[in-house]
Amino acid sequence: MSPLLAADLNYTWAQALGDLSQIAAVATLTGFFLFAIVVDLVLPKHRRGGAVAMTAVTGFAFALGTAAYRWVYGQGGASAYHGFATGDNFALFFEILFATLGILTVALSHSYLRKRGLLESEFHILIMAAVIGMMVLGSATSLVTVFLGLELLSIALYIACGFVRTESRSQEAAAKYLLVGGFASAFVLYGMALIYGGAGTTVIPEIAKRLDATSSGNPLIILGIVLMGVGFAFKVSAAPFHMWTPDVYQGAPLPVTAFMSVGTKAAAFAMIVRVFSGGLPHLAPEWQALLAFVAATSMVVGNLMAIAQTSLKRLLAYSGVAQAGYILVGVIAGGQSGLSAVLYYLFVYMFMNFGAFAVITLLAGPEGDRDRFSDLEGLARRNPVMAVLMSVFMLSLAGFPPSVGFFGKLFLFTAGVSAGYTWLVVLAVVMSVVSVFYYVRVLIPVWSPSARTDRVPASISSQGVLWLSALASVALGVYPTTVLLLGQLGANPISGP
Amino acid sequence: MTLTVIWLLPMVGSALIAFMPPRFAKWLGVVVAIAALGVAAGVAFSFAPGYRGYQYSEAVPWIPQLRIFYRLGVDGISLWLVVLNAFLTVIAILATPVSTRNVNRFVALMLAMSAGLAGVFMATDLVLFYVFWEAMLIPAYFLLWLFGEGDRPARAAVKFVLYTLAGSLLMLVGVIGEYVFTGKQTFDLATLATLAPSPSIQFGLFSVFALAFAIKTPLFPFHSWLPDAYMAAPTPMLITFAGVMGKAGAYGFLRIAVPLFPEPVGWWDWRWVVPVLAVAAIIWGALMAIAQRDMKLLVAYSSVSHMGFIVLGIFSYNVQGQQGAILQMVNHGIIISALFLIVAWISDRAGTRDRSAMAGLAARMPVMAGVFIVVTLAALGLPGLNSFVGEFMTLLGAWQRAPVLALFGAIGLVLAPVYMLRLFQGVMQGAPAGPVPRSDIRTAQLLLLAPLVLLMFVIGLDPNALTSLMTSLGQAGLAR
Numbered sequence: 001m002s003p004l005l006a007a008d009l010n011y012t013w014a015q016a017l018g019d020l021s022q023i024a025a026v027a028t029l030t031g032f033f034l035f036a037i038v039v040d041l042v043l044p045k046h047r048r049g050g051a052v053a054m055t056a057v058t059g060f061a062f063a064l065g066t067a068a069y070r071w072v073y074g075q076g077g078a079s080a081y082h083g084f085a086t087g088d089n090f091a092l093f094f095e096i097l098f099a100t101l102g103i104l105t106v107a108l109s110h111s112y113l114r115k116r117g118l119l120e121s122e123f124h125i126l127i128m129a130a131v132i133g134m135m136v137l138g139s140a141t142s143l144v145t146v147f148l149g150l151e152l153l154s155i156a157l158y159i160a161c162g163f164v165r166t167e168s169r170s171q172e173a174a175a176k177y178l179l180v181g182g183f184a185s186a187f188v189l190y191g192m193a194l195i196y197g198g199a200g201t202t203v204i205p206e207i208a209k210r211l212d213a214t215s216s217g218n219p220l221i222i223l224g225i226v227l228m229g230v231g232f233a234f235k236v237s238a239a240p241f242h243m244w245t246p247d248v249y250q251g252a253p254l255p256v257t258a259f260m261s262v263g264t265k266a267a268a269f270a271m272i273v274r275v276f277s278g279g280l281p282h283l284a285p286e287w288q289a290l291l292a293f294v295a296a297t298s299m300v301v302g303n304l305m306a307i308a309q310t311s312l313k314r315l316l317a318y319s320g321v322a323q324a325g326y327i328l329v330g331v332i333a334g335g336q337s338g339l340s341a342v343l344y345y346l347f348v349y350m351f352m353n354f355g356a357f358a359v360i361t362l363l364a365g366p367e368g369d370r371d372r373f374s375d376l377e378g379l380a381r382r383n384p385v386m387a388v389l390m391s392v393f394m395l396s397l398a399g400f401p402p403s404v405g406f407f408g409k410l411f412l413f414t415a416g417v418s419a420g421y422t423w424l425v426v427l428a429v430v431m432s433v434v435s436v437f438y439y440v441r442v443l444i445p446v447w448s449p450s451a452r453t454d455r456v457p458a459s460i461s462s463q464g465v466l467w468l469s470a471l472a473s474v475a476l477g478v479y480p481t482t483v484l485l486l487g488q489l490g491a492n493p494i495s496g497p
Numbered sequence: 498m499t500l501t502v503i504w505l506l507p508m509v510g511s512a513l514i515a516f517m518p519p520r521f522a523k524w525l526g527v528v529v530a531i532a533a534l535g536v537a538a539g540v541a542f543s544f545a546p547g548y549r550g551y552q553y554s555e556a557v558p559w560i561p562q563l564r565i566f567y568r569l570g571v572d573g574i575s576l577w578l579v580v581l582n583a584f585l586t587v588i589a590i591l592a593t594p595v596s597t598r599n600v601n602r603f604v605a606l607m608l609a610m611s612a613g614l615a616g617v618f619m620a621t622d623l624v625l626f627y628v629f630w631e632a633m634l635i636p637a638y639f640l641l642w643l644f645g646e647g648d649r650p651a652r653a654a655v656k657f658v659l660y661t662l663a664g665s666l667l668m669l670v671g672v673i674g675e676y677v678f679t680g681k682q683t684f685d686l687a688t689l690a691t692l693a694p695s696p697s698i699q700f701g702l703f704s705v706f707a708l709a710f711a712i713k714t715p716l717f718p719f720h721s722w723l724p725d726a727y728m729a730a731p732t733p734m735l736i737t738f739a740g741v742m743g744k745a746g747a748y749g750f751l752r753i754a755v756p757l758f759p760e761p762v763g764w765w766d767w768r769w770v771v772p773v774l775a776v777a778a779i780i781w782g783a784l785m786a787i788a789q790r791d792m793k794l795l796v797a798y799s800s801v802s803h804m805g806f807i808v809l810g811i812f813s814y815n816v817q818g819q820q821g822a823i824l825q826m827v828n829h830g831i832i833i834s835a836l837f838l839i840v841a842w843i844s845d846r847a848g849t850r851d852r853s854a855m856a857g858l859a860a861r862m863p864v865m866a867g868v869f870i871v872v873t874l875a876a877l878g879l880p881g882l883n884s885f886v887g888e889f890m891t892l893l894g895a896w897q898r899a900p901v902l903a904l905f906g907a908i909g910l911v912l913a914p915v916y917m918l919r920l921f922q923g924v925m926q927g928a929p930a931g932p933v934p935r936s937d938i939r940t941a942q943l944l945l946l947a948p949l950v951l952l953m954f955v956i957g958l959d960p961n962a963l964t965s966l967m968t969s970l971g972q973a974g975l976a977r
Contacts, residue, residue, distance in 0.1 A: 337562075340562070395635060399666075400631055400632065400634070400635055401627070401631045401632050402628055402632060406628070406631070407560075409669075410563075410624070410673075411563070413669065413670070413673055414563060414677070417670070417673045417676075417677045422670070422674075425670055426670055429667055429669055429670055430667070432662075433659065433662050433663045436658065436659065436662050437655070437659060440658065444642075447639070447642070447643060448651070479559075480560055481559070481560050481561065481562070484560065484562050485562070488562065
């Protein structure tokens with residue numbers, strides 16, 4: 001009898017409760033999620049939206065607090081539930097990231113949903129479900145839990161994409177995302193099955209022990225890596241598996257796009273790092289080659305396609321494809337420097353990208369999203385503060401110092417060159433030059449003289465989102481040390497100190 | 498702390514002025530710029546000549562994980578550029594018309610650009626250098642675009658930014674390469690100057706750094722952004738844009754490319770390629786200047802020619818050449834500012850920038866003509882005025898390296914009188930024709946030019962005042 005099975009027989013309720021502390025943030029948020037559903041059921045219609053929004057924000061805040069508390073006072077991560085989940089620093093880092101993202105999303109969408117007359121409480125509940133899925137992905141240490149988190153996150157987002165039921169674009173986005181997402185999930189699942197077949201376990205640290213360099217001759221394992229890699233690339237929207245991204249980003253309501261562009265990407269990277277860097281360290285040459293190809297394609301395709309876009313949502317979608325390519329450089333480089341750069345970049349990417357989407361969200365009118373370049377015209381006069389903040393986000397995405405975008409790239413590329421991937425870094429840098437063209441192009445309507453004088457109103461909570469994102473985009477760049485240190489601590493469980 | 502003040506003061510001033518009512522913007526800007534100039538001058542006065550190492554150095558850990566420090570310092574190379582930058586910023590803001598639309602934004606962006614430039618000259622950590630280098634592009638871009646002249650300033654601005662970025666982003670690979678390939682994992686310039694990687698790696702790293710610096714300088718054949726950008730730039734901006742920012746490229750050669758890569762030999766030998774390009778720039782710039790009818794464009798191309806002398810001096814690898822290059826950076830900054838101002842004032846009064854459309858203006862504006870001839874003579878390198886000393890020293894250095902370089906470089910000295918004197922004579926002398934200028938130079942404008950003209954004489958007569966401080970070098974790898 002294997003030791004794992006033997007442990008099963010002795011598994012007690014006390015142990016189960018003790019293991020709960022490892023997934024405390026997920027558990028907390030799940031509690032609030034259930035409570036939000038009850039609130040939605042019992043309150044009268046006109047009070048539901050605000051109450052659920054408050055519940056959601058409180059839930060995210062508590063989850064954030066729980067994760068932060070465990071980060072500071074916790075005893076480090078331990079394997080929980082037979083190695084299915086853990087509460088190590090890697091998981092906590094992503095729990096903090098996703099809880100912050102949740103707060104930003106709810107704060108941004110509140111006034112948007114009111115303006116467009118959409119159901120509010122359901123929306124926030126869906127976002128909570130998606131965040132729970134993302135957190136599960138962060139703390140998953142078994143292929144089964146990874147898939148569980150992936151599906152929880154995806155299904156919530158399928159619905160959220162089609163949230164505007166009267167708009168065909170939104171419906172199209174949902175259908176497209178559902179089909180492509182289903183394919184991706186199937187790929188991942190097939191790959192996992194093959195890896196399970198080769199390793200005899202789904203627990204990721206166990207896989208790392210059982211599959212050594214000799215497994216690279218095993219076609220089963222290689223096929224498993226390729227299939228999982230393809231599925232992961234779908235989820236991070238890396239080229240050549242990015243086709244769904246622009247359409248879905250364009251069709252989905254703006255707060256959902258903003259949430260997805262950051263959250264799905266970060267969650268998928270958590271999954272890639274956990275499974276590839278954590279589970280298959282001895283097979284690194286195989287998946288590194290695969291990811292290097294994907295990274296190079298993403299940078300080229302994403303940046304070149306973004307130039308031709310006339311919709312801001314699509315432009316940012318392609319920019320996201322390119323950014324996925326940059327982040328993959330850090331994953332490929334690996335080690336503490338590479339993975340900490342990835343975590344740093346994902347954390348700061350949240351602020352700059354979400355901020356950019358937040359500005360576009362505020363342009364939306366009751367009839368729909370306004371995301372053409374001409375909708376930004378005269379922003380410098382219509383809302384000067386927003387014009388300045390939009391410039392901060394765009395310049396940060398373009399990688400100008402002293403913003404976070406520059407330091408993120410510096411860390412990623414330093415790790416890349418140190419690991420011997422100079423060619424990939426040179427490609428990334430050349431494509432960054434291209435990217436400046438389209439990021440700066442967004443600013444032209446913002447600052448050019450225009451006859452438009454209609455104000456762009458921003459609610460207090462949206463203003464908070466904008467300011468927080470902009471401050472973080474600059475301050476975490478001027479002083480990147482702390483977040484980079486958090487990234488190092490977060491990467492330790494995977495890379496070793 | 499002293500050096501931090503020099504860049505932080507304009508930066509803070511910029512942030513404040515951006516939100517000020519336009520009425521106070523100019524004068525507050527002048528106050529801030531003068532304060533920064535005061536600090537810079539204080540540093541120059543208490544500067545120790547002959548000291549080995551950076552003076553006023555500051556070092557604070559910034560990103561310890563990658564051993565990135567906030568390191569500032571000045572030495573004989575950078576001191577005068579810091580002072581020049583602070584000085585020309587004062588002139589530039591003084592030259593800004595109060596009637597400019599959104600003058601508060603203009604002054605704020607000017608101060609931000611000046612702060613970035615000061616940082617470039619003072620940074621002694623490679624990453625910090627890079628941060629300032631890139632950050633100053635942002636205000637420069639907005640200045641060119643939002644306040645640019647001509648019909649398509651946005652186009653010129655984007656062209657300028659993309660050109661510069663193509664170079665400087667590749668330089669980022671070089672910065673990282675220095676960290677990785679020297680084996681010491683440091684970005685400290687003084688340390689890196691003592692650690693030269695193998696020639697083939699030096700060749701690669703030199704290539705990316707030199708490309709960035711060559712575009713910024715600009716060096717032939719990377720100069721094609723310059724005519725567009727200089728044409729679009731408003732005159733007050735040109736004072737720091739042409740007067741100082743171009744020097745950042747040459748400074749990069751002197752501070753990084755030459756000392757860090759003493760033997761950049763691979764497919765070819767960069768130590769010979771760059772000076773040949775410099776000579777090409779001298780001649781090409783002068784020929785293009787001769788061919789121009791637009792006065793602003795003429796001055797812009799003359800700048801390409803003069804920057805060629807500076808790069809030639811740097812790559813002579815000897816004391817005369819390199820000191821001459823630094824001296825010439827200062828000289829050119831002073832002369833080009835005066836030239837752009839005068840050209841702008843003349844065309845303002847005549848209503849055209851076409852030099853062939855006017856003649857005999859001297860009769861109408863005698864004082865302007867008097868100042869103009871002094872600046873013209875300085876620009877073509879008349880002995881006794883500042884440019885002569887600098888160009889003579891760079892050519893002397895080039896001669897010691899290889900006489901042929903100096904011989905061809907001297908062609909630039911022959912061509913300079915052609916385009917400068919033709920400009921002056923055509924516009925000022927002869928029978929009055931074409932548009933009639935409204936007035937002579939105004940007193941305020943004369944006062945603005947006075948310090949520039951005064952400096953042309955002072956440096957021309959006593960260049961030793963500047964060169965005596967250049968013997969203090971902060972790092973290894975340069976001729977002493």
